[in-house]
Amino acid sequence: MSRQCNRPACSEPAAATYGYDYAERTVWLVDVTTQPHPATYDLCHRHADGLTVPVGWDLRDRRNVVSSLIEYRAS
Numbered sequence: 202m203s204r205q206c207n208r209p210a211c212s213e214p215a216a217a218t219y220g221y222d223y224a225e226r227t228v229w230l231v232d233v234t235t236q237p238h239p240a241t242y243d244l245c246h247r248h249a250d251g252l253t254v255p256v257g258w259d260l261r262d263r264r265n266v267v268s269s270l271i272e273y274r275a276s
């Protein structure tokens with residue numbers, strides 16, 4: 202089962218997952234997770250790139266970290 206972007210009126214496939222860490226005032230963004238989690242939201246590439254966070258919050262974009270590591274180990 203493929204997942205779609207969480208944004209209304211967007212039917213693009215999910216490319217990233219984000220969630221809120223209220224204690225750290227951080228929004229984290231990662232490559233789409235394999236297992237859906239109730240506290241996270243899926244976004245397509247376009248909406249992930251356009252993701253904004255509340256004033257005073259940090260955005261931690263951790264996309265491509267895992268795939269970069271795999272490429273590094275393969276070379």
Ligand SMILES: [Zn+2]
Nearest residue numbers: 206211245248
């Ligand atoms: Zn979208």
